[in-house]
Amino acid sequence: MTLEQRFVTEPPVSEPDRQHFYIARAGEYVREESNRLGRVLSATITTFGCQMNARDSEKLAGILRQIGFVDEPDEEKADFVIFNTCTVRENANMRVYGRLGQLNHIKRKQPHKMIALCGCMMQEPEVVEKLQKSYRFVDLIFGTHNIYKFAELFVKCKEAGRMTVDVWDEADKIVEELPNERKYPFKSGVNIMFGCNNFCSYCIVPYVRGRERSRNPRDILHEIERLVGDGVVEVMLLGQNVNSYGKTLDVPMSFAELLREVEKIEGLRRIRFMTSHPKDLSDDLIAVMADSKKICPHLHLPIQSGSTRILQKMNRRYTKEQYLDLVKRLRDAIPDISLTTDIIVGFPGETEEDFLETMDVVEKVRYDSAFTFQYSKRSKTPAAMMENQVEAAVVKDRFDRLLARVQEISAQACGRYEGKIKDVLVETVNDHDQSLVTGRMDNNLLVHFPGNETLVGKIVPVKLEECKGFYYMGNQES
Numbered sequence: 001m002t003l004e005q006r007f008v009t010e011p012p013v014s015e016p017d018r019q020h021f022y023i024a025r026a027g028e029y030v031r032e033e034s035n036r037l038g039r040v041l042s043a044t045i046t047t048f049g050c051q052m053n054a055r056d057s058e059k060l061a062g063i064l065r066q067i068g069f070v071d072e073p074d075e076e077k078a079d080f081v082i083f084n085t086c087t088v089r090e091n092a093n094m095r096v097y098g099r100l101g102q103l104n105h106i107k108r109k110q111p112h113k114m115i116a117l118c119g120c121m122m123q124e125p126e127v128v129e130k131l132q133k134s135y136r137f138v139d140l141i142f143g144t145h146n147i148y149k150f151a152e153l154f155v156k157c158k159e160a161g162r163m164t165v166d167v168w169d170e171a172d173k174i175v176e177e178l179p180n181e182r183k184y185p186f187k188s189g190v191n192i193m194f195g196c197n198n199f200c201s202y203c204i205v206p207y208v209r210g211r212e213r214s215r216n217p218r219d220i221l222h223e224i225e226r227l228v229g230d231g232v233v234e235v236m237l238l239g240q241n242v243n244s245y246g247k248t249l250d251v252p253m254s255f256a257e258l259l260r261e262v263e264k265i266e267g268l269r270r271i272r273f274m275t276s277h278p279k280d281l282s283d284d285l286i287a288v289m290a291d292s293k294k295i296c297p298h299l300h301l302p303i304q305s306g307s308t309r310i311l312q313k314m315n316r317r318y319t320k321e322q323y324l325d326l327v328k329r330l331r332d333a334i335p336d337i338s339l340t341t342d343i344i345v346g347f348p349g350e351t352e353e354d355f356l357e358t359m360d361v362v363e364k365v366r367y368d369s370a371f372t373f374q375y376s377k378r379s380k381t382p383a384a385m386m387e388n389q390v391e392a393a394v395v396k397d398r399f400d401r402l403l404a405r406v407q408e409i410s411a412q413a414c415g416r417y418e419g420k421i422k423d424v425l426v427e428t429v430n431d432h433d434q435s436l437v438t439g440r441m442d443n444n445l446l447v448h449f450p451g452n453e454t455l456v457g458k459i460v461p462v463k464l465e466e467c468k469g470f471y472y473m474g475n476q477e478s
């Protein structure tokens, strides 16, 4: 009897039951192959891009584990290799193609190896076309909207025995109650919303992640309670624009209201969130942050450009002055707040004067750290069609000047805690020196101090002895 004949029962129609059915069926395939090879099967997921993708990968890892795969970080050895891709900038795509080239080489020697591609890049039809034409060795391709169907797609691919492609234009639903496997036992990302409706003119995310959808607050709170029961002390609430949380719910709820509920969860020690769009940051949110004992005094507040003229062309819907005013209100309410940002250099039509406006914001706000990017033309976005694309050499020159200044300022900003005692959540034993552990303060800064693995996952007071630019060396206080 073949495996196919053994599965005569029809899969359930409703989720998540349908996926639990397919997890069991996929498990049969894995067991069968394991028996044939006389060893367990292994898998690895390589994640590109943002925290959303990282969380998606944890969901895939949870399903892989239930199907019966063990973890094998080495792509060369793993029986199943998954790339969860990002397409926010051209170089993110190039990295994926580069890695795929290497995998092709390996697969020639190990034909049984299974390769899957998923994530944001797969939502672009031209990418999938290129893969179908020139990367035939890839077994399974799926997108951002159907990752919950991973087990079903795995089975489909096994049964088809050839390249299987399933990419959807839009999400049909949010499926709860599926497995996931966290990277860290003590902290976790929690999706509160998916997609984005902002359509910043340079950005491909709304096209590859679809329309904004908020998760039901009950499901979010329930997930966090379960995580806390399982040892999690810190959560990161995830969304492309958390400040617009709840607008699409049947009973609308604001992000500030959601935070108040999350704060009440006993045993939870730290709450972080990302990302905040300046245009939607409410006074209520500032008040909740100022009152909270658990929300970390850190805000990632992407400015993108300091020039009001460019901000308008970017469709960001705030001016330089409004942004600076927001920073002032935040600092008035939460004096020690740590501010970080994203900045794009070389947006179409950016002049030297526009760029100097960006430099001016950097001087005025003095970010604790800033991610700086050279503008990258993304297909379908309005900015890609704009005239006056800035010459590469000019972009590079501005980028270097910005980066140098941003780094100088963040080294100075980092130093302001020297000599103080701060709570640190210990994350790992230090890679380079086993006598040290590494953790994070509430403002996200890294601290290394003497300790051992018994401290991992604990929050301990640490005296910050010496600032080394972007991190501290310290000693645990008793």
Ligand code: SAH
Pocket: 088, 089, 202, 203, 204, 205, 239, 240, 241, 275, 276, 277, 302, 304, 342, 343, 344, 373, 374, 375, 376, 377, 378
């Ligand atoms: N939702 C988040 C950002 C997600 S993308 C927000 O609005 O802040 C992360 C960052 O990538 C953006 O903040 C932006 O700085 C950068 N980015 C997005 N598209 C880009 C492009 N076409 N070129 C260069 N950088 C880009």
Ligand code: SF4
Pocket: 196, 197, 198, 199, 200, 203, 204, 205, 206, 240, 241, 277
């Ligand atoms: Fe992109 Fe703007 Fe949405 Fe952020 S808010 S994901 S930058 S479109």
Ligand code: F3S
Pocket: 048, 049, 050, 051, 052, 053, 085, 086, 087, 088, 120, 121, 205, 208, 209
């Ligand atoms: Fe990249 Fe997709 Fe995130 S494009 S930045 S992985 S939402």
